[in-house]
Amino acid sequence: MSSTDDEQLADLKDWWTRNGKPLVTGGLLALVIVFGWQAWQKYQSNQAQGASMLYQQLLETTLTPDGKPDAARVAELAGKLDNEFGGTAYAQYGRLFVAKVAVDTGKLDDAAIELKAIVDKPANPTLGEVARQRLAQVLAAQDKAEDALKLLDGDADKAFLATREELKGDLLVQLGRADEAHAAYQKAKAALSDEAAVGGLQIKLDDLAKGDA
Secondary structure (H helix, E strand, O other): OOHHHHHHHHHHHHHHHHHHHHHHHHHHHHHHHHHHHHHHHHHHHHHHHHHHHHHHHHHHHHOOOOOOOOHHHHHHHHHHHHHHHOOOHHHHHHHHHHHHHHHHOOOHHHHHHHHHHHHHOOOOHHHHHHHHHHHHHHHHHOOOHHHHHHHOOOOOOHHHHHHHHHHHHHHHHHOOOHHHHHHHHHHHHHOOOHHHHOOHHHHHHHHHHHHHO
């Protein structure tokens, strides 16, 4: 081997010492990231599929001969959803379903517990607002209208403004605060199209007007 070859080999060894390991490490890291991401995507897909199937089974509990959910089966499936997929949207949809069944059977305390769990840590803003408004309705049914009003303090997303203000109006009527109720109903009406504002909301406004007469 000539001195030139020896020098080239030495240069190659020196370059490898300085750059080889970082290149290998970087290449391995890239592979880990790529395959790790693919594995995560597959895991997420499997998780979503599993949660979806459980939620579908939960909804199918309403397909009983009398059209009423099987309470024991509802509890079992909802518990499984929460244990395996807690914090996900599917698990919280399950909680909403459990709360509805509880309300239908007069178990308002149980419904409030389910709804509060979503309000405290919603999977997304939409679920949070739906649970908040339903919890306010449950509290109102428990003669806790003041607590329900506090729950509805603050700003609401435009998509939910009308229903939140109408609910506030209902609570204020329950508390005998007609002027404030009228203002809330007007806000709800303003947030709707003219066609949508006609109906139950207008009837409530008319009833308040009759009460003032």
